[in-house]
Amino acid sequence: MTSLFSPLTLGPVEIPNRIVIAPMCQYSAENGLASDWHVQHLGGLAQSGAGLLILEATAVEPCGRISWADLGLWDDATQAALARVLASVRRYSHVPLGIQLAHAGRKASVARPWEGGLPLPPGDPHGWQTIAPSSLPFLPDGPAPQAASLSDLDDIVQAFAAAARRAAALGFEVIEIHAAHGYLLHQFLSPLANRREDDYGGTLENRLRLTLRVFDAVRAAVPASRAVGVRISASDWVEGGWDVAQSIELARQLEQRGSHFIHVSSGGLSTLQQIPLHAGYQVPFAEEIRRQVGTPVIAVGLITEPHHAQAILDQGQADAIGIARGVLYDPRWPWHAAAALGRTVPVAPQYLRAEPHDVKGVLVPAAPWPHG
16 A cells, blocks of 8 residues: 655656645735745745645636636746745755646636636726637636637647746756646536637547647656656546546646656536535546556645545555645644554655654655756
């Protein structure tokens, strides 16, 4: 049986344990620039003891942001702002870092969640014209996106590649391509959002085309020392939409192209989705995909208890466990999981006095981790 605290190899990168902090948008950037909030937020999560920390969805071009306050990585200024944050985080932490590169497509140009989260039309000071596979809005009464031209798609592929090069220059060990949660690449995958009649719509082969092009471009843009993978929504949870059978085919094709992992989530594309929420509700999707591919599979979704996380690994349902909102609530979740499972987790020496008196060997000094 595989321990939650055993190392895991993602292609050329080994992470020290199988707890992955999944990307979580912070809506705290200005013109795409990482801020002091990111220094505090990421600095805290970097002390959690997790095996991998993946930064939030980071837009590859300005119109690809979910909101006006989203993080970006599309020019020298956004790269420099993120470099400042990473220098602070890495000064005291050796956790491997990943970044999720994203384009929101028709779900872009919205207000921040605590300001309502509704779509902002192009005339709004914080809004802009969105782009999508077809001119179908996400919300029935929302602004219609512009259907992407072939030239637009070429530009988007190059934007992902350029952002990946910047991410590699910043020293990220892991690069995750966001093809989930109803954002642009997922929109192209799903027949519910993609009504195109050209080489990017209709058949499954055509609907996979943009995601595979983006993957190939990103893989080619970064050194072989970086791990590159994809996050998907395994199901739209809507009849006639994207489903696990299509997800398996995508995972197979990504594996053939050299993908180092697949991160399995679900939903986000349609307001008609019907999701039966319960602990680990997405894990069966990860399990089905894992049966079909040899690359590591990350499971995520309401996995909040250490013994549940360990059981998922024991049963061969996934290779790693993604923790998101749970680690916002409990930033020391890996510490507490280690205590519950009788394992060890590396932490900064400044925190060693926090070891529970009744559980020995839970905390160990963090070992150096190479960057670059």
